[in-house]
Amino acid sequence: MSDAVIKCESVYKIFGENAEKMLQEANGNVDAKTFQENGCIVGVNNASFEVAKGEMLVVMGLSGSGKSTLLRCISRLTDATGGKIFIEGQDLLQLNNKELIDLRRNKMGMVFQSFALLPHKTVVENIAFPLQIKGIDTDDSISKAMDMVKLVGLDGRENYFPRELSGGQQQRVGIARSLAVEPDVWFLDEPFSALDPLIRKEMQDEFLRLQDKLQKTIMFITHDFDEALKLADRIAIMKDGIIEQLDTPAKIVLNPATEYVRKFTEEVPREKVLLIEDVMEQSTGDNLGDLRVSKHEIIENVAEKILTQDKTVGVIDKNNKVIGSINPTKIINTVFGGRKNGN
Amino acid sequence: MEFLKKNPKIFQWLFLLIVFFALCFAIEVPETYKFIRGQAEFIKDPNQSTFVFAGKEVRYYAFDVFWRLPPLLGWLPIWINDSLFFLMNDWMPMEFWNEDTQEFKTRPLLLQISRNLTGFMTFIIELIREILLGGLETIVAFTSWDFIDANPWAELPGLPWTIVAAGATILSYKLSGKSLAIFAGLTMVYISIFGQWKPSMQTLSFILVAAPLSFIFGLGLGISAFKSKRVEKALYPILLVMQTMPQYAVLVPALVLFGVGDHAAVIITMIVAIPPMILLTLLGLRAIPPEVIEAGKMSGCNNWQLMFKVLIPTARRDILIGVNQVIMVCFSMAVISAFIGAKGLGFNLLLALNQLNIGLALEAGLCISLIAILLDKMSLAWANKQTDYFGNLSFFERNKNTIFFIGAFIIGIVLAYIGTFLFKDTFNYLFEIPHNKGISTADFWNKGVDWIFDTFFVYIKAFNTWLIQDVLQPMRALYLRMPVIATIVLVVGAGYLIGGIRSALVVCGLTLFIALSPWWDRALVTTYMATFGVIVSCLIGFTVGTLCFQSKSAAKFMLGVCDIFQTFPSFVYLIPVMMLFGITDTSVLIAVIVYATIPATRYTIEGLRSVPVGLHDAATMSGVNKFQRLTKIEFPLAFPHMMLGLNQTIVFALFMVIIGAFIGTEDLGQYILKALSDKNGAGIGLTLGICVAFIGLIFDNLIRTWVDKRKKHLGIA
Numbered sequence A: 001m002s003d004a005v006i007k008c009e010s011v012y013k014i015f016g017e018n019a020e021k022m023l024q025e026a027n028g029n030v031d032a033k034t035f036q037e038n039g040c041i042v043g044v045n046n047a048s049f050e051v052a053k054g055e056m057l058v059v060m061g062l063s064g065s066g067k068s069t070l071l072r073c074i075s076r077l078t079d080a081t082g083g084k085i086f087i088e089g090q091d092l093l094q095l096n097n098k099e100l101i102d103l104r105r106n107k108m109g110m111v112f113q114s115f116a117l118l119p120h121k122t123v124v125e126n127i128a129f130p131l132q133i134k135g136i137d138t139d140d141s142i143s144k145a146m147d148m149v150k151l152v153g154l155d156g157r158e159n160y161f162p163r164e165l166s167g168g169q170q171q172r173v174g175i176a177r178s179l180a181v182e183p184d185v186w187f188l189d190e191p192f193s194a195l196d197p198l199i200r201k202e203m204q205d206e207f208l209r210l211q212d213k214l215q216k217t218i219m220f221i222t223h224d225f226d227e228a229l230k231l232a233d234r235i236a237i238m239k240d241g242i243i244e245q246l247d248t249p250a251k252i253v254l255n256p257a258t259e260y261v262r263k264f265t266e267e268v269p270r271e272k273v274l275l276i277e278d279v280m281e282q283s284t285g286d287n288l289g290d291l292r293v294s295k296h297e298i299i300e301n302v303a304e305k306i307l308t309q310d311k312t313v314g315v316i317d318k319n320n321k322v323i324g325s326i327n328p329t330k331i332i333n334t335v336f337g338g339r340k341n342g343n
Numbered sequence B: 001m002e003f004l005k006k007n008p009k010i011f012q013w014l015f016l017l018i019v020f021f022a023l024c025f026a027i028e029v030p031e032t033y034k035f036i037r038g039q040a041e042f043i044k045d046p047n048q049s050t051f052v053f054a055g056k057e058v059r060y061y062a063f064d065v066f067w068r069l070p071p072l073l074g075w076l077p078i079w080i081n082d083s084l085f086f087l088m089n090d091w092m093p094m095e096f097w098n099e100d101t102q103e104f105k106t107r108p109l110l111l112q113i114s115r116n117l118t119g120f121m122t123f124i125i126e127l128i129r130e131i132l133l134g135g136l137e138t139i140v141a142f143t144s145w146d147f148i149d150a151n152p153w154a155e156l157p158g159l160p161w162t163i164v165a166a167g168a169t170i171l172s173y174k175l176s177g178k179s180l181a182i183f184a185g186l187t188m189v190y191i192s193i194f195g196q197w198k199p200s201m202q203t204l205s206f207i208l209v210a211a212p213l214s215f216i217f218g219l220g221l222g223i224s225a226f227k228s229k230r231v232e233k234a235l236y237p238i239l240l241v242m243q244t245m246p247q248y249a250v251l252v253p254a255l256v257l258f259g260v261g262d263h264a265a266v267i268i269t270m271i272v273a274i275p276p277m278i279l280l281t282l283l284g285l286r287a288i289p290p291e292v293i294e295a296g297k298m299s300g301c302n303n304w305q306l307m308f309k310v311l312i313p314t315a316r317r318d319i320l321i322g323v324n325q326v327i328m329v330c331f332s333m334a335v336i337s338a339f340i341g342a343k344g345l346g347f348n349l350l351l352a353l354n355q356l357n358i359g360l361a362l363e364a365g366l367c368i369s370l371i372a373i374l375l376d377k378m379s380l381a382w383a384n385k386q387t388d389y390f391g392n393l394s395f396f397e398r399n400k401n402t403i404f405f406i407g408a409f410i411i412g413i414v415l416a417y418i419g420t421f422l423f424k425d426t427f428n429y430l431f432e433i434p435h436n437k438g439i440s441t442a443d444f445w446n447k448g449v450d451w452i453f454d455t456f457f458v459y460i461k462a463f464n465t466w467l468i469q470d471v472l473q474p475m476r477a478l479y480l481r482m483p484v485i486a487t488i489v490l491v492v493g494a495g496y497l498i499g500g501i502r503s504a505l506v507v508c509g510l511t512l513f514i515a516l517s518p519w520w521d522r523a524l525v526t527t528y529m530a531t532f533g534v535i536v537s538c539l540i541g542f543t544v545g546t547l548c549f550q551s552k553s554a555a556k557f558m559l560g561v562c563d564i565f566q567t568f569p570s571f572v573y574l575i576p577v578m579m580l581f582g583i584t585d586t587s588v589l590i591a592v593i594v595y596a597t598i599p600a601t602r603y604t605i606e607g608l609r610s611v612p613v614g615l616h617d618a619a620t621m622s623g624v625n626k627f628q629r630l631t632k633i634e635f636p637l638a639f640p641h642m643m644l645g646l647n648q649t650i651v652f653a654l655f656m657v658i659i660g661a662f663i664g665t666e667d668l669g670q671y672i673l674k675a676l677s678d679k680n681g682a683g684i685g686l687t688l689g690i691c692v693a694f695i696g697l698i699f700d701n702l703i704r705t706w707v708d709k710r711k712k713h714l715g716i717a
């Protein structure tokens, strides 16, 4: 096995009466329209991908494109209609009930789109809940939960009920709850959508810091491209249940696989996505100026410096070796011109 | 005309009414028709027609089928009765080991099951009863009478009332706090010094068995209905009928199946109390957002944990309403089942009512109501209890309630012991105050009743006469004047206009069942009384609810009052009205009105409250005044919920009308009461019960369908 923690092989999820039969008859060629005419809704359509250990995969797509459904399949909250799913090499669909419960208790954490807090439990009880389910005694679980409360900045509110919290506060409880068992695999369904911009930025930074430290394998759903860019190692873009493209942010922006992806990424500010490396010329030329930039810089960060130069700028790698060059006009083209012709 | 074109529905309704009245006028009253001679009175009369179906002979007075349908279902009660007897006495005889005679004996299966069940029930009731009051039965159950004779010490001593009172107080304190504790303490002391201790504890032991068992079974069945569609489908029709079936009616078959006594009462109480519990459990579980369930699963819950740590607590609100209903029904039944020999306050209450000793009835009724309120509040507090994880408590603080109870226990015993010296020649008042030795206010109340009667006799009589002669009699005559065909057209037409062909068919079936039973005329009388009660209740409830809604605290207060009134056993309502109006139809109707006003008021307030605050604000901002806001926004939006209140009002009214038979009415209830003392009454009682249930279900179906449509229309489904 590779070191893929999550591995999907042509996963299908189709809602409806005789979904399984229809899927078999379709022979791997599922068309949403014909299925809909027969009373079936296609949630996930032939999804195959891997997520490596410590990697963060961000899933994007319009509302109803099947993001949540995909996540539900991988956490086996619904059984996939077809295909195979492996978590750390274990065939998820073959697990019996007990193994599944073990897996969830020890390996998986999930943050839900609509918080899904237990209304009868206070903040701290909600967070301690998965621990208590695991059989950890009350004192330990509560003290652990209190750490989590502090982590998400809700101290002082630990005895509130969910109904007494704002949406953003509730979501933070959800996040804390999913983290309490220290899962290896972490699923987040639009965790930050309910937060205000300030808290959201704070939470994103906190999230990155955590991830740096904990190195969890993460699948993260969001509607916000900025957020995706900030967090993602790779991005998957879904449409009607199909993963249209799954790649690094830069590659998706530079080489959209389909027309849909191109439209989807049209408004994305390139300078925020692309690295110098992505747009530089391989040839160094003779006419280099004095400025040197690293090939790993995001364009946005160095654009101003480059644009003040008259001469071509040298691009260097880690060892300060000049490996290419970039011309200020190229930057202008990328930032302003690239959008129309899709580069 | 323009108006009619815009509102085709109104035109259709008008048309329906015209057809209805045309039929009423077109069909003459047959000359031989007389209410008293009604159908199937079981008197042989040469004018009667007969037919034989399935070996059962049915006698009836034949009329034009447009006027009254022949009782084609007349054989049903006889058949039910015979079947019951057959099942109990002859079906599947088997060999069973008999402990007493130490030999095998042949007994029908059902009889044996019933005996085992009742034996078990008797045992647990006696156990609790003897812990509270003392006695021999429990020890006998484990040993034998010979053992008791040989060992005179072998008797459960019973708890002195001081200990029970202290226990109830401490438990209330632990569950809820000071105010409930004070209430509990006062209730217990009141019961004791007014000499109601023994019957109260008998009733309590009955409740302590019936309520938890009903709760457990209701919850269990509710869960299994939630988990399996098939169970739900099988249960649903039974639940519907049971919800609207008057409690009286269930008593009769229970008599046949389980005999007479507390055990039969417990079983029958469970049968009545379980359905609402199932329905509310199901409702609560249904309403849980799927993501909460998923969150539970992702936390690694197994099925058991998911059910008891996630699902049930999340559905707690509805389940609690279920508990409240169970307690309500149990207390109601505690009184009603005195008819089949349950001991306790209910028996005293019925006896007193029968002897027209209003004072005694009032005392018993007050006791039973106080206990009902206490238990209701305690169960509520128990379910809402929170744990405090952060208090750093000492051993004493953590266990103070237990310590206090042990203290109270010892003091109680010491007091009772001292009592044996103190009251050497009389009763030990520190142990138990006997029934006739407490303070009694009965005389006072009876004098009060006499005084009221003497002073206001003229007015009461005048009111009574006016109501009966000018309102009730004409209304009753109008109802009876309806030809059966007109009634069916009206009901089915309404069903069609409201819910389409499906609804029309359902109500048609229900109506036909009643029309083909031998009691159509009686059912009309029941309906007329209920209608009168419902109209007045709705007017009162609606007005009071709307007025109270204007102020937050008034609304809260009113809901609290409704809560308390709802906890009173239904029979208790008969006491004050009999005090004022004696044994007349007026009494029954006023009890009906008081009882049915509770849901009318409650649902009005809740409906108005459920109007979203946002709309409220939006309306205020667009400058409407209070009155406009009420009529233009709040009423229309609250109306569907208020209609559900109407539904409840109808059911409450029907129940009370039937219970009113105890005072003496001429409707279905009277026959149910008659069936109670009839050896062959089981089938009749059950069929009558179904008839009443169907009256309720007809309205239920119409109202619910309408509400669902309306809600969809308003987008608040």
Ligand SMILES: Nc1ncnc2c1ncn2[C@@H]1O[C@H](COP(=O)(O)OP(=O)(O)OP(=O)(O)O)[C@@H](O)[C@H]1O
Residues within 6 Å of the ligand: A015, A016, A041, A042, A043, A061, A062, A063, A064, A065, A066, A067, A068, A069, A070, A113
């Ligand atoms: N239980 C279900 N039964 C039938 N269809 C479903 C079910 N759950 C989801 N669907 C359908 O599957 C499709 C994908 O839904 P999903 O919830 O995965 O969308 P999403 O991408 O998460 O959207 P959003 O961004 O709004 O959360 C939708 O068309 C939805 O109608």
Ligand SMILES: [Mg+2]
Residues within 6 Å of the ligand: A067, A068, A069, A113, A189
């Ligand atoms: Mg979603």
